[in-house]
Amino acid sequence: MAKSNRLADEGFARFKTYLREQRLKSTAQRDAIVEIFLKGAGHVSVEELYGAVRKQNPRIGYATVYRTMKLLTECGLADERHFRNGEARYEIAEKDHHDHLICERCGKIVEFEEDRIEALQEETARRLGFELRGHKMELYGVCLDCRRRGREN
């Protein structure tokens, strides 16, 4: 455990720098939350994060998780997203943009990127008089495993 990966470490460092710049304080709680978030698979709900963080440090409240995720979002390390039901989920904001493909049966979320789609989005926005700033695209379908599983039964 405590396996480190470059992305998480860079993110962590960036978070620390952000705190210093803003004259905010480093605390064990923030460290724990940010570390777990950055090492996680992404697309975490606050509840999941709270659960994971609590295993490491049971003296942490929901409010702190919410407040820390807001911080992370402000400093650009996390993106807040609302899938299907409107519950907030956070994902690591990575340099390279990607979109989501979601299985309607098992809930699996696969990330992908497709430059040809991005180009067409840009073109479409311009055609309609908009200056494109960002986008959100989610494809919903049924994954291979679930289709296979369906046939077995």
Added chain:
Amino acid sequence: MAKSNRLADEGFARFKTYLREQRLKSTAQRDAIVEIFLKGAGHVSVEELYGAVRKQNPRIGYATVYRTMKLLTECGLADERHFRNGEARYEIAEKDHHDHLICERCGKIVEFEEDRIEALQEETARRLGFELRGHKMELYGVCLDCRRRGREN
């Protein structure tokens, strides 16, 4: 007023049929909500709908609006969506699919469709082993009016 348009009338008829099929009852409240929803511009929040419906019939509660919108969603006449903040907004489910282009400044929502993007989505899903069932795409940017307004100030 009471201007009718074909789409709204068709939708209304379809709703009535659905009620009959399910052995549910027609009520003044349901009629009012569905009528206002179908004649509206789309992308209504429950709150907006509640406000509009109340002008016509003040004896209507929030619960009824929620329940009726759920009915409309079940019978395929409305789509429930969660934009930016997770609050539910409903739009008329039309035959032909479209996506959304949203102005980050004024909140204006423009609908568009772009077959080339849809084709690429299909292709992408297949490539990743998914059977595509649907999608959601939102482009965010700044509209012409807002850019113009920005320059004036």
Added chain:
DNA sequence: GTGGTTGCAAAGACTTTGCATTGTT
């Protein structure tokens, strides 16, 4: 008359906030 429907208010899910206490700097 029967059984679905309504409005209200209460309860739920998720998130934010107030405040005394705790912890960083």
Added chain:
DNA sequence: AACAATGCAAAGTCTTTGCAACCAC
């Protein structure tokens, strides 16, 4: 020591649900 951060619980949103009165069929 100053003051931000925390945990808790209370308050806030948005949405759902329980229930007696009500209304469509």
